[in-house]
Amino acid sequence: MRVDSEYAIETQDLTKIYHARWSGGEVRAIDGVSLRVPKGTIFGLLGPNGAGKTTFVKTLLSAVRQTHGSALIFGRDASDPEARRPIGYLPENHRFPTYFTGAGMLDFYASLSGVSASRRKKLIPEHLELVGLSQWGAMRIGKYSKGMLQRLGLAQALIHSPSMLILDEPTDGVDPVGRREIRELLVRCESQGVTIFVNSHLLAEIETLCREIAILHKGKVALTGKMHDLTAGKGYRLTVTKPSDALTEELRAKATSMAARDGLIDFQFPSRELVNTAVDLLRAQQCEIESLAPTTSTLEEVFVRTVEKK
Ligand SMILES: Nc1ncnc2c1ncn2[C@@H]1O[C@H](COP(=O)(O)OP(=O)(O)OP(=O)(O)O)[C@@H](O)[C@H]1O
Ligand SMILES: [Mg+2]
Numbered sequence: 001m002r003v004d005s006e007y008a009i010e011t012q013d014l015t016k017i018y019h020a021r022w023s024g025g026e027v028r029a030i031d032g033v034s035l036r037v038p039k040g041t042i043f044g045l046l047g048p049n050g051a052g053k054t055t056f057v058k059t060l061l062s063a064v065r066q067t068h069g070s071a072l073i074f075g076r077d078a079s080d081p082e083a084r085r086p087i088g089y090l091p092e093n094h095r096f097p098t099y100f101t102g103a104g105m106l107d108f109y110a111s112l113s114g115v116s117a118s119r120r121k122k123l124i125p126e127h128l129e130l131v132g133l134s135q136w137g138a139m140r141i142g143k144y145s146k147g148m149l150q151r152l153g154l155a156q157a158l159i160h161s162p163s164m165l166i167l168d169e170p171t172d173g174v175d176p177v178g179r180r181e182i183r184e185l186l187v188r189c190e191s192q193g194v195t196i197f198v199n200s201h202l203l204a205e206i207e208t209l210c211r212e213i214a215i216l217h218k219g220k221v222a223l224t225g226k227m228h229d230l231t232a233g234k235g236y237r238l239t240v241t242k243p244s245d246a247l248t249e250e251l252r253a254k255a256t257s258m259a260a261r262d263g264l265i266d267f268q269f270p271s272r273e274l275v276n277t278a279v280d281l282l283r284a285q286q287c288e289i290e291s292l293a294p295t296t297s298t299l300e301e302v303f304v305r306t307v308e309k310k
Contacts (some may be wrong), residue, residue: 005075008164009060010035012071016055029055031067031219037212039074042186042196044210046203046299048307052219053199054092057168061089074163088162090153092169092199098142102133102152105141106159113160119161127155132181146173154182164195171205183209205297209232215306223306230302233294236275238267241288248291251278264290 012034018027030052037043047053058064060071060078064136071078074086096105106124115123128137131151136144141152150173157165165186186196186209200206206213206229214224223230235256240249242265252258254274255267269275275292282289 010072017067031286041211044206044213047216051216086163087159088165090157090167109156110159131155168199235270239290243287
């Protein structure tokens, strides 16, 4: 058994086939998924509805048993209950018993994780505070809003100081301010060395949060990589006040595209060298530069490209 892995999660050919009785057929919810999630990073698993994200997480946590393939958590076989001990988990569409108060629910789940009564007494108010629910700890969770339930779920996942958080759609139903608070909390956890694995289809959120991603599509990994590389520059966009016709022509010859609007011209240059040459030529003629910026792909563009071509 390997317990010294540099990866928090390592799967090999992980496959789950559900036998769907209502249709008589089988559903390959995940199909040969081999993924490596480095320790201490924020990793996002993206994919359209039904891509297999939740099934992947449930298989990791042995909530469903894989049809074949293997999964390691911090180098330990995922089916070993000890492998799950360092994980904090926020399920998708969780249903905590509504008769609990927020504090009572945290107490119950922390006790299931083996946190002592004296530690729980200290940790519960700390964690309610962490997720912005201090005022609501004594209220029954049947009265919580969806966003409050998500925050409480996050506190539940964090309360036993896990080494890895597995979060299935953590900001589902949370308002924009709450989402930002959750993102900030997750980045703080990352800075303390916690690995964070997030399932989501909220691309903007994943783009600001995750260092690495994988895109799951129809149960298979369609793309994986570092966020920075996937959205890396495709060139430079230079916007200038319209130069002389001769210079416009000269720049057009070096640019990959040119578009005129409201007395301004946008040039797209493929390289740093060419955009620098363009700037030199423009400044030599005292032309005004409005803006210069690297052009990047948004994660949405990467996602749509990946999912559409399959
Ligand atoms: N218990 C089950 N029995 C049969 N099929 C299932 C079961 N659970 C999931 N599936 C099917 O497996 C596929 C993957 O579902 P899964 O819930 O993993 O997707 P997801 O990527 O999490 O989707 P979403 O973004 O909507 O949460 C879907 O086709 C789904 O219908
Ligand atoms: Mg899901």
